Amino acid sequence: MNMESEKETKKRLLECAMKEFSEKGYMKASLRNICKEAGVTTGALYFFFKDKEDLFGNLVAEPVMGLNKIIEDHFTEEINATNKLSGSDISVAALAKAEGFDDDMAIARLVIKYLFEYKEAFNLILTKSQGSVYENLPDQMVEKVEAHYTNMYVAMKGYKSKKELTKEDRFIIHWMSHDQIDIFIHIVTHCKNARDGEKQMKNMIAYMVGGWFGVINNK
Amino acid sequence: MNMESEKETKKRLLECAMKEFSEKGYMKASLRNICKEAGVTTGALYFFFKDKEDLFGNLVAEPVMGLNKIIEDHFTEEINATNKLSGSDISVAALAKAEGFDDDMAIARLVIKYLFEYKEAFNLILTKSQGSVYENLPDQMVEKVEAHYTNMYVAMKGYKSKKELTKEDRFIIHWMSHDQIDIFIHIVTHCKNARDGEKQMKNMIAYMVGGWFGVINNK
Amino acid sequence: MNMESEKETKKRLLECAMKEFSEKGYMKASLRNICKEAGVTTGALYFFFKDKEDLFGNLVAEPVMGLNKIIEDHFTEEINATNKLSGSDISVAALAKAEGFDDDMAIARLVIKYLFEYKEAFNLILTKSQGSVYENLPDQMVEKVEAHYTNMYVAMKGYKSKKELTKEDRFIIHWMSHDQIDIFIHIVTHCKNARDGEKQMKNMIAYMVGGWFGVINNK
């Protein structure tokens, strides 16, 4: 068990952990099983990882941070830009329409590419993390998108400020933000690779853009 | 513990189970806790319920079946109707456009009303059932809707038969079916009552209808 | 395992626990071992006791409370009595000398009798409780005695109030309080029964009284 392993034990543990977590979910996954599968004792696992949460974290932390960075880099600067324009002129609406969604497609492509780079990890977080600290990740991402979408919505509706938003406005904005994230989740959990993902995304963007106009023009 | 309880034990167990499952989710819920809260021993629970799954089932089975009936009553007969029409004439598209969504709003109203009648139960199934046999209920409902939506999609696209459906078509149909169900879930988990739910639903239907046309007219 | 046990399992567990704790001390005692010895599974133990601490508590809590009551009943009322006399007259010193120690012998007899009633338990607390919540019990008892002894010391020294106490006074009072408790501990851990304990106690009281006068008359 020396010649063959040589520092690969950790890798093996991570692989087996990925398998176990993927099959049973965070809570039902058994560290004993992971170790048995990896051919080591439980003590070995605790040499490499602090605890169950840490083991799971080693599988998903990096991808999550990378994704957060991508989203924040994109949306926060966009929010700043929009805020500077706020209250200015009619072209805001036009801009939102014309450029907003093109932009979205660009970022979406980026996100999808990233999601598939770490497909396994994101599948884990998105569908098997209940019980871990990552179980609310989708919600957290929705929150991040929501600020951006609120601005877009205000512009497209022709509101002069966020203060004009009704309770119904806020509800549908939340839904659309949720749905945007859900689209990404759906793609990464239903497509086998990034190319396929991007291909399907075209229709989904069309769906979402159609949805937006449906909402904006409603009543 | 005799005069006061008398056959109310089961009711009390169900109430406490609802509370425990809602707070901790199916897996983390402890039967011990439920019994302690209900003021009985674990043995009592096993007199009324076969096991943990059965206890959970008693909380949600009826609402689920009721919902299934509503959906099936509506969609299966519609599918039959559509199938008889299949391949016939241009009016199908018109019908889909004109009546399809009106119809959808009607059924949606029905569904929402029903969901809120058993709000607690549906919240349970929809957000706290991981680990139980109900964890895939949303997916199962998506499947049911999908057949109906496939027909609608075929009609609106002007296809002569389902055989013309591409892989991309099937993918977006699946997504839209999923999204339809998600709309219901979103409403029942985010609105406090049926009236509020119906109110928010108008925008969501607009979103969905907009999305459909976005997809149908895409490219 | 039914006919023979019949509600005696708890008793058997307590007996085995007493044995295990006495042999290995609180920390090194193994619940597994206790259960094995008692012929039940670990789950059974947890039916009767909340956790390790609770099991230990069941062995010693009652005796401890009883002892506390005896001590408090005796000393707190005596402190009240002394406080009412405070600052009054010379007879206080006389009283302390003449009656103080007689009184002590009376209470000592009471305490010793009680200690031997629960000999095993007190041996446990006094010598094997490290790691449990009872590990500081002797210190706590010292504190209780200390208030009483401070009053006695003040009276015997002829001080008008506690404010006259020097740092050295306080130190020796603490030591003598500690020693008083230690006498009880010594007796219960070195004598086989109450009769023997009382017998030895006479000399120990003589030692303590002699010590007091040695201190009071010092310098």
Next chain:
Amino acid sequence: MNMESEKETKKRLLECAMKEFSEKGYMKASLRNICKEAGVTTGALYFFFKDKEDLFGNLVAEPVMGLNKIIEDHFTEEINATNKLSGSDISVAALAKAEGFDDDMAIARLVIKYLFEYKEAFNLILTKSQGSVYENLPDQMVEKVEAHYTNMYVAMKGYKSKKELTKEDRFIIHWMSHDQIDIFIHIVTHCKNARDGEKQMKNMIAYMVGGWFGVINNK
């Protein structure tokens, strides 16, 4: 980690061990923690020390041996001297009274000075050694003192030989020996330095001497 450490690793390990043992006691102390604190791996510890017991021993063995030597140098020669005198004349009692306690004060001063020289170590042995081979050190020291005190007691009582000692005599001798050791323990655990220790000791010696006469003159 080379330039700076260079053979200071052992010293660092000992320092960290002292801290850990002092905080948690022998049993609860974690070698892992000690090594982490010292900035080395557990393997390093095992290069310098055989095992946990050996590590603890390295902190306390030398002081313990030193103390033993002081006590033995003093008491054993005294016992020899007394033995030679045994059965001789009345002056023995006088000697015991007059010189015995003066002598005790001298040796006590020596002991206290030594205890404070290795204050940390003795605090460790005296209050944190449960679970290690040193846990009975106080008892061992009591044994050593006991032989000496037996002789003193015989002399003061005017017995012609040890054979006259009753069970009660032996009991109170054991207690007084125990108390003598306890006085040292109390001082080293309650005083901050040797000067303070010696100061408080005067009263304690007065207490002990008073106690002795109380016992000798009893009944």
Next chain:
DNA sequence: GATGAATGAGTGTTCATTCAT
């Protein structure tokens, strides 16, 4: 109807220790 007792397998985690390099 319900209790009280008990099972047995499982959980994550910690520990002192070992040893090839």
Next chain:
DNA sequence: AATGAATGAACACTCATTCAT
């Protein structure tokens, strides 16, 4: 002189479930 890796046994504790009464 020290590391990094790994062992293996132990730990307290929790769980759903069973069943005689």
